[in-house]
Amino acid sequence: MVRDPQQNAFCLPGGKICVYTGILPLTANDAGLATVMGHEMAHATCHHGAERVFKNNMTQVAMMGVQGSMGGMDHHQQQLLMGMLGAGAKFGVLLPFSRDHESEADHVGLKYMARAGYDPRESLAFWKRMAAHSQGQQPPEFMSTHPVHETRIRQLETWIPEVMDDYEHATKPVTAEAP
Numbered sequence: 001m002v003r004d005p006q007q008n009a010f011c012l013p014g015g016k017i018c019v020y021t022g023i024l025p026l027t028a029n030d031a032g033l034a035t036v037m038g039h040e041m042a043h044a045t046c047h048h049g050a051e052r053v054f055k056n057n058m059t060q061v062a063m064m065g066v067q068g069s070m071g072g073m074d075h076h077q078q079q080l081l082m083g084m085l086g087a088g089a090k091f092g093v094l095l096p097f098s099r100d101h102e103s104e105a106d107h108v109g110l111k112y113m114a115r116a117g118y119d120p121r122e123s124l125a126f127w128k129r130m131a132a133h134s135q136g137q138q139p140p141e142f143m144s145t146h147p148v149h150e151t152r153i154r155q156l157e158t159w160i161p162e163v164m165d166d167y168e169h170a171t172k173p174v175t176a177e178a179p
């Protein structure tokens with residue numbers, strides 16, 4: 001979590017997820033934040049980021065991400081990396097993921113949040129808040145790489161029933177377990 005008013009979140013090549021505090025009003029609740037985290041985690045576990053960064057020849061950023069976690073860096077190194085990523089974003093390196101990658105991240109992310117005990121139905125509410133926000137004068141930065149298409153909403157609606165079992169299992173009280 002980075003204290004910064006930007007309404008954004010992204011995944012580093014090494015799998016570290018960076019969430020700016022600015023996006024918290026949009027995530028609104030824990031399940032909303034779990035939607036963003038699950039989605040970004042899925043980009044990481046499906047290796048979307050690494051693929052994309054190498055494609056864009058940002059080898060240096062990738063190396064930093066792979067070699068050391070953000071947590072292992074001192075403040076100055078973190079600032080440097082964030083600056084590089086910021087510059088990358090400006091020069092179009094942090095391009096939107098392809099529709100396929102986005103769909104995969106939504107699908108896998110939904111499973112992650114359900115298994116972690118967050119109501120997967122909240123993901124719909126989050127993306128709808130994002131869509132509503134995109135109409136504003138200053139759409140969230142997250143929107144530029146994560147446009148809310150009708151397909152995104154429609155696919156989530158079809159996938160939610162698949163993960164409800166996982167969610168119910170994760171939230172079942174321990175006392176209900178068989179001895």
Ligand SMILES: [Zn+2]
Pocket residue numbers: 039043097101102105145146
């Ligand atoms: Zn994404």
